[in-house]
Amino acid sequence: MLQDIIKTKTGLFAxxxxxxxxxxxxxxRRVVLLKGNLVQNSRxxxxxxxxxxxxxxxxxxASIAEYSPEAAEKVLKxxxxxxxxxxxxxxxxxxxPTSIGTGEIPLNCDIKxxxxxxxxxxxxxxxNYIATKYPDLTSRTIVYYEDSQDRIVYTSDAFNGHLVxxxxxxxxVLNAESKEGVPVELFKAFGGFGSFYDNFxxxxxxxxxxxxxxxxxxxxxxxxxxxxxxxxVVLGGMMGGMLAHxxxxxxxxxxxxxxxxxxxxxxxxRVASDLVTMVDFxxxxxGGLAPLPVYLDDEGTKAIDDTLIKDGILVGYMNDRESAAxxxxxxxxxxxGWTFSDEPIIRxxxxxILPGTNTVDELIASVDDGYYLIDSGNxxxxxxxxxxxxxxxxxxxxxxxxxxxxxxxxxxxxxFEMLKTVDMVSNEVEWSSSGFCGKKQxxxxxxxxxxxxxxxxxxxx
Amino acid sequence: xxxxxxxxxxxxxILKDKKxxxxxxxLSQSEKQELNLENGGFKLLRTVFNNSGSIRVFLxxxxxxxxxxxxxxxxxxxxxxxxxLAAESASEDPCxxxxxxxxxxxxxxxxYEPDMDKFIERIKELLDVVKNDYPKVKIMSSVGSYDRWTxxxxxxxxxxxxxxxxxxxxxxxxxxSDGEKTTGLDYSGFSCKDLDRPFIEMGDIKRHLExxxxxxxxxxxxxxxxxxxxxxxxxxxxxxxxxxxxxIGEGVVIDGTSLWLDKVGEKVADEKLTIALKPYDDxxxxxxxxxxxxxxxxEVTLIDKGVLKTHWLSLYGxxxxxxxxxxxxxxxxxxxPGDKTLDELIASVDKGLILGGFSGGQPGTNGEFSGVAxxxxxxENGKVKCAVTETMVNGNLGEAFRNIRGISxxxxxxxxxxxxxxxxxxxxxxxx
Numbered sequence: 063m064l065q066d067i068i069k070t071k072t073g074l075f076a077x078x079x080x081x082x083x084x085x086x087x088x089x090x091r092r093v094v095l096l097k098g099n100l101v102q103n104s105r106x107x108x109x110x111x112x113x114x115x116x117x118x119x120x121x122x123x124a125s126i127a128e129y130s131p132e133a134a135e136k137v138l139k140x141x142x143x144x145x146x147x148x149x150x151x152x153x154x155x156x157x158x159p160t161s162i163g164t165g166e167i168p169l170n171c172d173i174k175x176x177x178x179x180x181x182x183x184x185x186x187x188x189x190n191y192i193a194t195k196y197p198d199l200t201s202r203t204i205v206y207y208e209d210s211q212d213r214i215v216y217t218s219d220a221f222n223g224h225l226v227x228x229x230x231x232x233x234x235v236l237n238a239e240s241k242e243g244v245p246v247e248l249f250k251a252f253g254g255f256g257s258f259y260d261n262f263x264x265x266x267x268x269x270x271x272x273x274x275x276x277x278x279x280x281x282x283x284x285x286x287x288x289x290x291x292x293x294x295v296v297l298g299g300m301m302g303g304m305l306a307h308x309x310x311x312x313x314x315x316x317x318x319x320x321x322x323x324x325x326x327x328x329x330x331x332r333v334a335s336d337l338v339t340m341v342d343f344x345x346x347x348x349g350g351l352a353p354l355p356v357y358l359d360d361e362g363t364k365a366i367d368d369t370l371i372k373d374g375i376l377v378g379y380m381n382d383r384e385s386a387a388x389x390x391x392x393x394x395x396x397x398x399g400w401t402f403s404d405e406p407i408i409r410x411x412x413x414x415i416l417p418g419t420n421t422v423d424e425l426i427a428s429v430d431d432g433y434y435l436i437d438s439g440n441x442x443x444x445x446x447x448x449x450x451x452x453x454x455x456x457x458x459x460x461x462x463x464x465x466x467x468x469x470x471x472x473x474x475x476x477x478f479e480m481l482k483t484v485d486m487v488s489n490e491v492e493w494s495s496s497g498f499c500g501k502k503q504x505x506x507x508x509x510x511x512x513x514x515x516x517x518x519x520x521x522x523x
Numbered sequence: 524x525x526x527x528x529x530x531x532x533x534x535x536x537i538l539k540d541k542k543x544x545x546x547x548x549x550l551s552q553s554e555k556q557e558l559n560l561e562n563g564g565f566k567l568l569r570t571v572f573n574n575s576g577s578i579r580v581f582l583x584x585x586x587x588x589x590x591x592x593x594x595x596x597x598x599x600x601x602x603x604x605x606x607x608l609a610a611e612s613a614s615e616d617p618c619x620x621x622x623x624x625x626x627x628x629x630x631x632x633x634x635y636e637p638d639m640d641k642f643i644e645r646i647k648e649l650l651d652v653v654k655n656d657y658p659k660v661k662i663m664s665s666v667g668s669y670d671r672w673t674x675x676x677x678x679x680x681x682x683x684x685x686x687x688x689x690x691x692x693x694x695x696x697x698x699x700s701d702g703e704k705t706t707g708l709d710y711s712g713f714s715c716k717d718l719d720r721p722f723i724e725m726g727d728i729k730r731h732l733e734x735x736x737x738x739x740x741x742x743x744x745x746x747x748x749x750x751x752x753x754x755x756x757x758x759x760x761x762x763x764x765x766x767x768x769x770x771i772g773e774g775v776v777i778d779g780t781s782l783w784l785d786k787v788g789e790k791v792a793d794e795k796l797t798i799a800l801k802p803y804d805d806x807x808x809x810x811x812x813x814x815x816x817x818x819x820x821x822e823v824t825l826i827d828k829g830v831l832k833t834h835w836l837s838l839y840g841x842x843x844x845x846x847x848x849x850x851x852x853x854x855x856x857x858x859x860p861g862d863k864t865l866d867e868l869i870a871s872v873d874k875g876l877i878l879g880g881f882s883g884g885q886p887g888t889n890g891e892f893s894g895v896a897x898x899x900x901x902x903e904n905g906k907v908k909c910a911v912t913e914t915m916v917n918g919n920l921g922e923a924f925r926n927i928r929g930i931s932x933x934x935x936x937x938x939x940x941x942x943x944x945x946x947x948x949x950x951x952x953x954x955x
Contacts, residue, residue, distance in 0.1 A: 097778045099843065103613045104588040105605055108575075121559075121567035127574045127592040144568040148558070151643055152565040178587070179612035186614070201778035237780055237888070245780045245888035290747050290915065290953040320562060321663035322698050322705045403571040405559075442882045444707035445663075445698055448912065450895040452884015472883050472893035474915060502666075519955060521893035521915040 063173060063226070064129065064212050068111065071134040072216050076142055080116040080158050080383075081218040083138065084360055085109075085129055086402035089173070091208040091230075093181050095189050097201050105178060110402030113137040117145040119156030119384070125403040159383040162393055167223025167358040170345075173210050174228075176258040181206050184262060188232065191269060196236070196276055200245065203235035208258065209506065211400075213360070220362025220383075227354060228257050229506060231496045234272055240283045246469070248279045248455060249439075251496035255354055278455055281467035286458070288471045288520050294432035295473070295518050296425045296459065299492025301435050301451060302511020306340055306415045307499065308441040309449035309477035311509075314370050314378070315396075315408045315501075316385035323445040324478060325376060333376045334481030340371040342380055343412040343508075344395055352412035353495035353508030356395060360406035365395030370413075374481075382408050400503040410499060412508035418487025422513045425486050427462040433520060434459050435473065447477035453520075472521040480518055488513035527552060527675045528685070534576075534599050535677070541603055545581035547621045547678035547817050550574075550594055553670065556639060560665040563650055565643075579621075580606035586619035587612065618842035622817035622850075624681040630812040632688040633716045637669040641718045642691060649722040657699075657732045659739060663708070665695045676813055684813040690714050690938070693722060699735045706738045709880070709898045711757070714808040714938030726937040727757065734879055734898055741912035744901070744954025751875035751928055752916060752950045753868055753902070756935030756942040758878050760856060763798060763942070766920040767825065769890050771833070773840040780888045782921060786831050787846075792924035794829040796945075797859040800851045808938035811853030814838075818850040856940040861930025868929050868946045870905040876952055877902060878916065890920035896952070917951040 064085050075081040087109035094102035111133045112125035122144030124137040185204045192202050208230035216222045231253035238246055252268050253261040262268075297305065310333075313323040320326075325333075334340075344365035345355035356365045361383050370378050379389060382397035385408065397406035426434060435456040443449035451473050458465030493510035527550050538546055555571040576599060577590035587609025591602055646667050653660055671689035676682070694712035698705055713726030723729055754762060768775075770791075775781035783791055802810030802820045811820040816838040824832050834846055841848035869877070876899050883894015896914045900907050931944035 096774060099618075099777065100614050100616055101777070101839065102588070103586065103609055104590070105609060106577075106590040108592040110573075110592065120565070123567055123569040125570070126572045140570055144570055148565055148568040151647075154564065154566065177612065178609045182612050182614070201780050203774075203778075237778070239780075245782070247887045290917065290951070292955050317561070318663075321696075322661055322700050324705065327703045403555075403573060405567060405569055439884045444882075444897070445705055446707045446912075448707055448895065450882040450884075452893075454884070454887075469889075470884060470887050470891055470893065472895070472915065472917075474882075474895045474913060476913065519913060519915065521917050521953065 064109070064214050066214055067129070067131055068134045068214065068216060071131060071138065074135065074138050075218045076115070079145065081138070082114045082361055083134060083216045085111050085214040087212040088401050089210045091178070091181060091206070093185050093206040095185050095204040098189055098193060100182065103178065103182065108401060111137055112402055113141040114405060115141040115145045116158060117149055118158065119154035120145050120149040120152045122148065123405045156384070159387040161219040162363060163221065164219065165221050167221050167225065167364065169224040169226065170355065170357055171226055173212060173226050174257040174259065181258065184265070187265060188234065188268065192272060198238070199236055200239050201237040205233040207231050207233065215358060215360060215362055217362030221358055221364050222362065223358040225358050227506065229255050229354060229495065230258055230261055232262065232268070234275065236275060236279050238279050238283050246279065246282045246285065248275055248282060250275045251494065254495055255351065278467070282469065285467040285469045288433060288468050290521055292517060293520050294429055295516060295520070296429060296434045297514045297516060298434070298436040299511050299513055300437050300494055302415050302514055303492065303494055303509035304438045304441045304451050306413045306511050307410060307507065307509040308443040308451070309447060310340060310370070311410045311413045312443055313445065313447050313477065314376070314380060316379040316381045316389060317408050318445060319379050320385065321445065324447045325379065328376050328478060331376060332374050333478040334371055334374040335484045336374040337418055337484055337487045338371055338374050338481050339416045341414055341416065342368040342370060342410055343414060347412065347414070353493045354412060354506055356411045359395040359397045360399050361397040363393045363395040363397065365411070368394040368396070380408055380410065382406065398505060400505050404503045407502060409501065409505045410507050412510070414491060414510035415512060417489050417491050417512040420486045420488050422488050425488055425513050425515050426459055426464065428486060428515060429459040430461055432459045433457065433468065434464060443477065448474065449477055450474045474519045480516060483517040484514045486515035527673055530594055531675045531677055533596055537600055537603050541607065543580055543603065545679045546578060547676070548576065548578035549674055549676040550576050551672055551674035553672035555668055555670050556637060557666060557668040558643065558646065560662065563662045576602050578602055578606045580610040581619065582607070582610040584615040584617040585610045585613040618839050620838055620842060621678050621680055622682065622838060625817065625819050627683045628819065630684065630686040632809055633690045635671060635687065635689045637689070638718060639669065642667060642669065645718050645722050652723045653732065657736050659699045659701055659736050660732055661698050661700060663696045663698055667693045678817045680817065682817050686812055688809055690716060690808050691718065695728065697731065697735050699739050701739045704739055706735055707897060709735045712937065716808055727935045738898060738910040741910035743913050744911055744952070747951060747953035748874060749949060750952050751872045751946055751948050752878045753872065753875065753944055753946045754878045755944060758880055759945045760940050760942045761881060762920070763856065763858065765886060766924060767835060769886055769888055769920055771825065771831070771835045773836055775888055776834045776836060776846070777840055777843050782888070782890065783831060787833060789831060790829045791831045792826055792829040793927035795861055795927055795930050796826055796829055796924060797824065798826040799824040799857045800853060800855050801857045802851060802853050802855040804855065804857055804941070806936045806941050807855045810855045811851060814850060814852045820853060821850040823849050823851050854939060856942065858942045860932050860934050860943045863929045863931060865931045865933050865944050868931055868944060869902055869907060871929065872902045872905060872946070875902045876900065876911065876916070877907065881916070886920055892920060893917045913955055915953045917953070918949065922949060923947045
């Protein structure tokens with residue numbers, strides 16, 4: 063854990079500018095077993111300090127791979143010089159955002175390190191379970207991945223604080239082959255916020271989920287290609303989360319709104335059916351911890367929830383301090399950097415479409431001819447809200463019942479059109495937090511959603 | 524930057540004290556000066572001073588790998604201690620190894636002292652070109668960076684590589700709009716050693732600007748058809764890397780799921796296709812010089828006139844499978860050009876697409892791909908007709924390599940790869 067060695071340097075903050083000084087450490091642990099072979103066994107730690115200076119809308123940023131009072135002095139000086147130098151070329155003269163409050167955000171939790179040996183043994187135990195129980199698999203991969211961020215933030219006119227975000231995951235990838243010799247694959251991630259023992263003290267809870275994954279893989283071995291076209295589908299909760307993040311979330315990040323995203327002219331207009339409400343949660347969901355809690359961002363904004371779509375109407379964007387002033391909105395704590403050398407940019411936190419009233423069974427039973435799309439490998443979207451999700455696990459729905467499994471496919475649509483077709487929403491939310499969002503820098507984010515019945519374009523042969 | 528050689532000497536002393544007999548390590552220092560633009564104007568200047576150290580420690584047949592950014596003497600001691608602990612924790616696997624001794628070498632690439640004033644002028648010059656010649660195009664964000672680094676790598680087999688390098692890199696994220704009508708995003712970028720040419724002439728910046736301006740009013744296709752897709756160079760490079768990963772990459776060869784497992788020496792692609800990694804090609808700005816295993820990087824042909832020459836295996840993968848090691852882990856991709864111009868390729872297509880970008884899921888080991896055609900244009904009867912939206916393309920990577928209709932004479936050189944346009948038959952294209 064970082065010790066606070068930079069507080070004494072706040073006296074060096076220059077007058078007339080906004081300054082943030084941040085100490086930051088990232089740690090990763092990684093173990094990969096490929097068919098029982100230990101192909102990766104690695105640990106890394108990187109720490110440093112950075113300063114960002116806002117001089118009337120022109121920003122200077124500097125970072126050094128050293129966490130010391132001397133480094134703090136150097137980055138403050140360099141960031142100030144950068145802001146002044148670039149100011150000669152930028153022509154920007156934007157009033158500094160007004161203060162949104164000051165205070166101290168206390169440390170939220172601890173980071174507990176675990177010996178590499180324990181991590182390897184856990185992977186080997188899970189691998190042995192799979193190899194013994196399912197010898198017919200053509201291959202299997204077990205990945206343990208852990209990362210943590212530890213940051214101390216001091217600001218000239220906002221909140222100060224210390225925030226840590228540890229998370230760890232076990233990824234299980236199973237491979238099989240169809241009768242025709244075509245390889246098929248499925249994966250599942252386990253784990254979440256916290257350290258190793260917070261997530262993996264009871265392996266017995268994982269095995270039934272691996273058994274279910276194997277069953278789905280056997281279904282997929284006999285799978286069929288989806289029929290390409292515009293179809294009625296039930297999107298699973300993981301797909302709903304992907305939709306919330308990729309298709310809607312990015313378009314309502316204020317820097318992309320400023321760049322011309324479809325959300326610009328859509329503010330206060332209907333963008334979804336009235337069954338759809340979407341929130342970017344800061345740290346708490348439904349009375350418990352959100353998947354990756356954020357209490358303070360890297361501009362010193364105290365994190366609060368940000369409602370983006372309310373009953374189908376687009377009502378807000380995600381902002382940093384500058385864009386919040388520009389759009390006359392309240393900053394909610396979305397400006398974050400991934401490593402000590404990264405400047406804060408607008409990022410999502412725990413973005414979620416809220417649950418409705420139907421059961422999942424009711425959704426499936428309501429479809430005569432369509433697809434149940436359960437899990438996604440990845441997704442992308444652009445300014446127009448046109449999105450793409452890879453579908454790794456799904457089934458046909460025929461006359462309200464599940465049919466054959468699907469081989470890998472892709473779905474696409476335009477978010478603000480597709481969301482208007484949502485006419486049933488399930489009463490529970492599925493969250494995931496095991497991936498990275500990419501936007502100049504990586505960032506750990508949570509995403510969640512309910513099951514939704516809607517119409518969507520599906521790819522196929 | 525400090526003298527890394529003396530830091531490496533300290534590292535050698537620590538390893539000697541700890542009686543580590545087998546190891547490989549790399550120490551590096553880097554500096555970045557990065558200009559960030561938003562909506563066509565300069566917004567942020569970012570300076571990064573970074574260090575890194577990484578080591579692989581071998582204890583008998585056990586190997587552990589650690590890295591960090593503290594290369595003070597205390598930091599190096601911790602790095603070695605953590606490496607020992609990681610190795611002690613590992614299971615035995617004699618396939619982990621380092622290359623035989625390669626001797627000593629010093630590499631120098633690129634430019635070591637940046638001209639930031641000229642860099643800024645080149646960026647401003649491009650902004651003016653966009654403003655005047657592409658009035659509907661908006662540069663949403665742009666990053667121009669100068670990066671300089673040095674690294675030294677030593678191992679217990681007596682190899683020492685030292686590298687000094689510096690380059691400029693420029694990247695733009697663009698869209699176009701007319702009133703409330705906006706296109707999706709498009710991207711372009713390049714790396715270079717000097718600032719001699721205007722940025723509008725670099726990489727394929729100009730084509731991206733023209734294409735995005737012509738994409739404001741796309742059309743939605745009806746139904747589906749099997750057609751020809753002319754893949755643009757940037758998109759073709761993505762497809763090639765996906766294919767190589769799926770069919771000859773280390774993971775699929777080790778676990779035996781590669782569909783090209785026994786295809787070395789056999790024809791796997793159309794004979795017009797030759798793919799190589801050429802780190803010393805003049806068009807590659809920063810070619811790989813040494814592999815993580817300790818080999819001096821070499822030129823390697825992966826596919827020669829359609830024939831698979833080798834799988835793409837590291838020393839570990841080679842030891843594990845009994846196949847040859849490839850002494851190149853870089854991304855210095857060179858695809859040989861063809862004998863047709865782009866216009867000739869377009870004229871030969873009855874119905875299909877120019878595929879500017881592919882937004883799709885990572886194909887599984889069976890090579891099936893399915894995704895959205897981004898920044899793409901419909902071709903009908905040999906003519907480019909219109910931009911398209913909500914259009915999907917589906918096919919199989921292996922089949923696509925075999926169904927190449929033609930390869931263009933024109934190539935994109937963006938500093939990290941040299942790739943032509945590739946026309947592929949038999950792709951399923953579907954609209955709404």
